[in-house]
Amino acid sequence: MARARKNASKAGDRRREQLLELGLRLFSDRSFADISIDDIAAAAGISRGLLYHYFRSKRGFYTESVRYAADQLVASTDTPATLEPEARMRAGLAAYLDYVERYAAAYALLLRGGLGVDPEVAAILEGAREAIVARIVREAPELEASPPVHAALRGWIHLVEGMSLDWIERRELPRERLIEVFMAALWSIAEAALGDLALAGAASART
Amino acid sequence: MARARKNASKAGDRRREQLLELGLRLFSDRSFADISIDDIAAAAGISRGLLYHYFRSKRGFYTESVRYAADQLVASTDTPATLEPEARMRAGLAAYLDYVERYAAAYALLLRGGLGVDPEVAAILEGAREAIVARIVREAPELEASPPVHAALRGWIHLVEGMSLDWIERRELPRERLIEVFMAALWSIAEAALGDLALAGAASART
DNA sequence: ACTTTGAATTGAATTCAATTCAATTTTCTG
DNA sequence: CAGAAAATTGAATTGAATTCAATTCAAAGT
Structure with a gap:
């Protein structure tokens, strides 16, 4: 029975994941309100009820789709x-843009959730941002982990998100230049947040 | 009858506006899905049906509330x-932060599309951003209206929005420093978007 | 003052979609 | 194979949005 449970659960997980991937596609085409449970079930080729076996509710399904995309990212x-x-x-930013390009729909879904939305989705996004900020601070020795730096980095992430979203829609800048913009913005924002010269050494050192 | 029409319509408009202000308050407390038409009607002290006299639908009411806030901003x-x-x-940014502080709830509502963010709400936000970008370009002689500059400015607005939202929640930076961050970011982003030295003169001239 | 007209307002009736659940089938294990 | 657990279904329920026919109200013309 241990193996049964495990196998069953593994099969179940796979299915769940397929459903989440479907959710990603559906929700990035049409809005949450425009898609009914029946639409989802039909697209998945399963019954209405089975969806409730895998997910708490329609909203829960949406929420988990967003979480899935956030984890991937x-x-x-x-x-x-x-x-x-x-x-x-730079490598991190390149990987970020890779993801944005390859999974444009999932990325759009993630950010279309907006800056807030319902508390749960907001928390997921906030968590993803926080993970990235924490990583940057850990990796960048010249950025001390002070509140101003955190505020600056969170702001910078909004910039990155916004410009990336624009980028896949309009392609107004070449990819390399976009990364340059991100790098330049990162330093000037962190510097300005700390006060005039605190990071001057590090900032000019990088040039 | 001409005067009657006009008066009637004027009274109607006033009422509409009151309802929109109510909507602003309600929707920034609880989410779209958590508020029923009956809640709104009860809060307004009117009947369910009358709401449909003034607005196409629940979603329409929400959309118009968002538009109302966007126009104000x-x-x-x-x-x-x-x-x-x-x-x-700087004056513009100060006014922006004034608005953010005074109408924190409305501002938060604005930046929170709502679950799945329907296209109409997205368009309203995009329109507000575009209006602000257009104004900046019109007012800043050293920024030519090229696609890269537009991309940079739209990105910069995301930064401003994100940091402002954080700011009202956490107050990690003093107001003046926040404005400095915005100013510093504006130049470095525009500069980087155009390429290495295109704006160098203007950027250093400002210091 | 009186009638007409159209807007404001109501709440009961309708409709539509999410959710629940008891019943059935499938899948695994001993 | 028996029997338990999980997967799966669709009919029944529920709750909220939307419609609408009826009523009140306020202003304008006569």
């Missing part, structure tokens, strides 16, 4: 610890 | 044309 931007801080930062 | 950040460009920019 955070995981896919992890970078090798062997790189120098600045190179590592 | 854009209007309240207009600045006197008599100021020098940089001072004008």
Whole structure:
């Protein structure tokens, strides 16, 4: 029975995941309100009721789809610890844009959730941002972990998110330039948040 | 009858506006889904049906509340044309933060699309951003209206929005420093978007 | 003052979609 | 194979949004 449970649960997990991937696609095409449980069930080729076996509610399904995308994103931007801080930062941004490009729909879903939405979705997004901020602070020796730096980094992430979203829609900047914008903004924002010269050494050192 | 029409319509508009203000308050406390038409009607002291006299639907009511807040925000950040460009920019940001502080709830509502963010709400936000970008370009002589500059400015607005939202919740930075961060970020982002030295003169001139 | 007209207002009736649940089938294990 | 647990279904329920026919109200013209 132990194995049964385990197998069953493994099969169940796979199915769950397939459903979440479907959710990603559906919710990035049409809005939450425009999609009914029946639509989802039909698209998945299962019954209405089975969806409730896997997910608490329609909203729960949406929430989990968002969480799924957020986890993917955070995981896919992890970078090798062997790189120098600045190179590592660039590598992280490149990986971020890779994700944005490859899973444009999932990324849009994630951010279309908006800056807030319902508390649970907001918490998921906040968690993803916090994970990225924590990683940057851990990796960038010249940024001390003070509240101003945190505020600056969170702001910077909003910039990255907003410009990335625009980028997949309009392609107004070449990819490399976009990364340059992110790098330049990161330093100037952190510097300004701390006060005039606190980071001057580090900032000019990088040039 | 001409006067009757006009009066009637004027009274109707006033009422509509009161309802929208109520909507602003309600929707920033609880989420769209958590508030029923009956809740709204009860809070307004009117009947369910009358709400449908003034607004197409529950969603329509929400959408118009958002539009109302967006218009307020854009209007309240207009600045006197008599100021020098940089001072004008600072004045605009100060006005922006004034709005954010005074109408924190409305501001939060604005940036929270709502579950799944329907296209109409997204369009309202996009429109508000575009209005602000257009104003900045019009007022800042050193920014030519090229696609890269537009992309940079839209990104910068996301930064401003995100940090402002954080700011009212956590107050990690003093107001003046926040404005400094915005100013510093604006130049470095625009500069980086254009390419290495295009704005160098203007950027250092401001210091 | 009186009638007409259209807007404001109501609440009961309808509709539509989410959720629940008891029953059935499938899948695994001993 | 028996029998338990999980997967799966669809009919029944529920709750909230929307519609609408009826009523009140306020202003305008006569």
